[in-house]
Amino acid sequence: MKLEPVDVLIIGAGASGAAIAWSLLETRMRILCLEQGDHLLDKDFPSRREDYELARYAEFSCDPNVRGLPQDYPINAEDSCITPVNWNGVGGSTINFLGHWPRMRPSDFRTRSLDGVGEDWPVDYHDLARFYDMNDRNTGVSGLGGNPAYPDYTPPHPPIPMGKLGQTLARGFNEKGWHWWPSDVAILSENDDGRQKCVNAGTCDLGCAAGAKGGTNFTYWPMLENAGVELRTKARVREILVDEASGFATGVLYHAADGQVYEQKAELVIVACNGVGTPRLLLNSKSKLFPEGLANRSGKVGKNLMFHPLTGVAGVFDEPMKGHEGPMACSILSQEFYESDPDREFVRGYGLHSGRSTTPMTYALGGYGIDNPIPWGAEHREIMDNVYPYLAGLTVVTEDLPEEHNCVTLDPDLTDSDGIPAPKITYRLGENTQAMLKHGEARAQEVLLAAGARRILPKGDKVWWRAGWHQMGTCRMGNDPGASVVNGWGRSHDVKNLFIVDGSIFVTAGAVNPTSTIQALALFIGDRIKTNIATLFD
Amino acid sequence: MSAHKTINPQLALDAILDVLIPANRDRDIPAAGELGVAAFVTEAAARNPALNSALVTLIARAGELAGGITPHTVRQLESELPEAFSLLLTETYKGYYSRPDMRAKVGVGSHPVHPAGYEVASDPPALLNELTAPVRARGPVFRDPTGGQA
Ligand SMILES: Cc1cc2nc3c(=O)[nH]c(=O)nc-3n(C[C@H](O)[C@H](O)[C@H](O)COP(=O)(O)OP(=O)(O)OC[C@H]3O[C@@H](n4cnc5c(N)ncnc54)[C@H](O)[C@@H]3O)c2cc1C
Numbered sequence: 001m002k003l004e005p006v007d008v009l010i011i012g013a014g015a016s017g018a019a020i021a022w023s024l025l026e027t028r029m030r031i032l033c034l035e036q037g038d039h040l041l042d043k044d045f046p047s048r049r050e051d052y053e054l055a056r057y058a059e060f061s062c063d064p065n066v067r068g069l070p071q072d073y074p075i076n077a078e079d080s081c082i083t084p085v086n087w088n089g090v091g092g093s094t095i096n097f098l099g100h101w102p103r104m105r106p107s108d109f110r111t112r113s114l115d116g117v118g119e120d121w122p123v124d125y126h127d128l129a130r131f132y133d134m135n136d137r138n139t140g141v142s143g144l145g146g147n148p149a150y151p152d153y154t155p156p157h158p159p160i161p162m163g164k165l166g167q168t169l170a171r172g173f174n175e176k177g178w179h180w181w182p183s184d185v186a187i188l189s190e191n192d193d194g195r196q197k198c199v200n201a202g203t204c205d206l207g208c209a210a211g212a213k214g215g216t217n218f219t220y221w222p223m224l225e226n227a228g229v230e231l232r233t234k235a236r237v238r239e240i241l242v243d244e245a246s247g248f249a250t251g252v253l254y255h256a257a258d259g260q261v262y263e264q265k266a267e268l269v270i271v272a273c274n275g276v277g278t279p280r281l282l283l284n285s286k287s288k289l290f291p292e293g294l295a296n297r298s299g300k301v302g303k304n305l306m307f308h309p310l311t312g313v314a315g316v317f318d319e320p321m322k323g324h325e326g327p328m329a330c331s332i333l334s335q336e337f338y339e340s341d342p343d344r345e346f347v348r349g350y351g352l353h354s355g356r357s358t359t360p361m362t363y364a365l366g367g368y369g370i371d372n373p374i375p376w377g378a379e380h381r382e383i384m385d386n387v388y389p390y391l392a393g394l395t396v397v398t399e400d401l402p403e404e405h406n407c408v409t410l411d412p413d414l415t416d417s418d419g420i421p422a423p424k425i426t427y428r429l430g431e432n433t434q435a436m437l438k439h440g441e442a443r444a445q446e447v448l449l450a451a452g453a454r455r456i457l458p459k460g461d462k463v464w465w466r467a468g469w470h471q472m473g474t475c476r477m478g479n480d481p482g483a484s485v486v487n488g489w490g491r492s493h494d495v496k497n498l499f500i501v502d503g504s505i506f507v508t509a510g511a512v513n514p515t516s517t518i519q520a521l522a523l524f525i526g527d528r529i530k531t532n533i534a535t536l537f538d
Numbered sequence: 539m540s541a542h543k544t545i546n547p548q549l550a551l552d553a554i555l556d557v558l559i560p561a562n563r564d565r566d567i568p569a570a571g572e573l574g575v576a577a578f579v580t581e582a583a584a585r586n587p588a589l590n591s592a593l594v595t596l597i598a599r600a601g602e603l604a605g606g607i608t609p610h611t612v613r614q615l616e617s618e619l620p621e622a623f624s625l626l627l628t629e630t631y632k633g634y635y636s637r638p639d640m641r642a643k644v645g646v647g648s649h650p651v652h653p654a655g656y657e658v659a660s661d662p663p664a665l666l667n668e669l670t671a672p673v674r675a676r677g678p679v680f681r682d683p684t685g686g687q688a
């Protein structure tokens with residue numbers, strides 16, 4: 001069945017889809033967003049239940065393979081040491097993201113010229129600075145201005161409390177003479193525009209029932225729907241269609257909630273399905289013109305998958321740290337080891353993030369993102385009574401370098417509930433990353449001891465399994481059509497009315513959570529589309 | 539879960555759970571079996587065939603082991619039937635810590651975390667100023683290759 005054509009068709013209602021829709025609103029073009037999931041209803045926030053932690057292992061797991069909800073697509077990660085995690089629904093992964101909001105740094109956009117690795121981006125920090133600011137205002141970002149790790153900027157709201165845990169660790173960093181700063185967070189420290197400030201519930205991964213966390217379900221989407229953007233939910237795009245004569249995208253085929261497949265025509269198609277969902281969709285969109293997948297003449301669709309591999313180190317203190325009070329992943333961030341240093345055995349660097357500690361069930365089961373239960377028996381009692389309440393930890397979040405063998409392909413057998421081939425991940429840790437993780441662990445231990453930890457907990461060697469929160473690089477941007485999928489403003493080199501706006505267009509990963517950059521980039525691309533509107537398809 | 543001939547499966551499960559998460563009498567914290575976590579585990583098993591067969595196997599084997607259910611015999615179950623044991627352990631931890639009263643015993647609120655959350659005081663500006671002073675004093679710590687001149 002055919003539907004009325006639209007001007008702009010956005011696929012995916014997550015972080016990037018919402019931001020580009022907002023940017024294009026003023027053009028008065030007819031905008032439609034197709035989203036495979038649905039709105040999250042108020043009654044479905046598990047943090048209102050007494051047994052809220054159970055949801056983390058069932059319908060609110062960050063792992064789509066555990067959730068297995070109708071809107072999820074399975075991901076084969078058997079050939080990877082990290083599995084991608086996400087949320088599929090209005091808000092995308094900002095439903096269950098943790099709201100940590102650091103920007104990328106100027107050097108992140110120039111890794112080839114500065115450090116001889118990765119590639120330089122066709123844009124830089126200063127191109128994005130005004131869009132970072134714009135997005136921070138729209139999202140409601142809290143933080144402290146004057147961070148010497150960045151060119152000057154000030155978040156719109158004051159910082160959220162660091163808490164006892166953050167203050168303790170800050171003193172440890174000061175003792176070492178190392179950089180740290182209160183985290184920028186997409187979490188309100190004060191009531192704003194009808195949204196409530198954070199109540200320090202600590203379960204940001206279970207959706208934020210307070211509305212304090214800047215998921216696009218609370219920020220952009222209510223505004224966009226009020227302004228007339230059509231958001232069609234339970235609409236899973238099967239493939240993007242292309243006209244063989246012109247080489248332009250004509251629209252999509254999608255599966256609707258009624259079980260039917262519809263054709264939706266559009267002048268402009270924008271893909272915003274995240275770093276795994278986007279290459280999957282392009283690879284599933286094969287045609288005579290594009291036998292290897294849409295917009296894939298470069299062969300780079302699905303290649304260079306980057307995560308932020310991480311590991312954690314925890315110290316036991318003398319007093320209870322109350323790590324479960326306050327936003328789960330955000331307190332302070334050290335970027336002491338962020339930039340390359342020739343004296344180290346690796347290039348580029350990492351951040352030391354003070355996640356707070358987690359709730360008892362999750363701690364007992366191994367921690368967030370890890371399936372490795374703590375010991376049982378007398379040791380269990382000892383840990384839960386005399387260790388767990390006294391913990392403070394640091395997470396080593398490393399920059400992953402782009403490597404072609406790390407990739408998203410299509411699984412030959414696995415499909416989603418509509419029979420669409422599912423993605424397969426092939427990924428291994430690079431040597432550079434392994435060296436960083438080792439270095440970071442040792443530095444984290446030093447800080448914890450300097451902060452007063454009486455001992456450091458032993459840890460396994462494995463990186464966290466469910467740490468595929470950040471999925472980047474699989475449709476990289478660049479000026480060379482032979483080596484990149486989109487140009488410097490997100491337009492496909494091969495299909496002139498096809499844009500990509502999610503983290504798959506990242507050229508390198510930085511060592512910071514990506515969403516502030518993903519959205520700033522989406523706003524930047526929106527701005528370029530508006531500026532170039534007269535010659536958009538030339 | 540089906541009954542086993544030689545031992546009372548309910549008692550055996552309670553006993554295993556008591557070993558997995560023992561009590562702390564000094565702090566009035568009960569063990570998992572006495573808390574009734576077996577009901578949670580058996581309800582989960584009714585929905586999960588793999589867990590159900592793990593339970594049946596573990597309890598049957600527990601009945602064969604001499605000396606009753608002790609940390610030693612539970613360790614033996616773990617080494618002989620690692621996959622079944624791991625399923626039971628995970629479900630036991632879930633059952634125990636989904637109890638609001640047990641969360642409170644380890645210092646975490648028993649209430650649902652929304653809407654009340656936790657009271658956390660904001661850091662006084664003077665403290666923030668004092669703590670960040672040495673970081674600011676060291677000056678910029680980033681490289682800016684384009685400095686706005688892309
Ligand atoms: C548990 C967790 C914690 C995180 N914590 C942080 C953090 O603290 N800070 C940070 O910066 N980032 C964090 N992230 C990452 C962050 O959520 C993502 O970077 C961000 O949401 C990506 O935006 P996106 O628009 O690319 O994709 P998403 O926000 O994931 O949105 C993609 C949308 O596309 C839809 N979609 C996909 N395929 C199709 C299709 N074929 N048809 C229709 N719809 C489709 C999906 O359903 C989804 O809603 C976290 C992520 C997770 C899962």
Ligand code: SF4
Binds near residue numbers: 187197205211
């Ligand atoms: S801690 Fe704050 S941001 Fe996180 S879920 Fe609770 S209210 Fe929301």
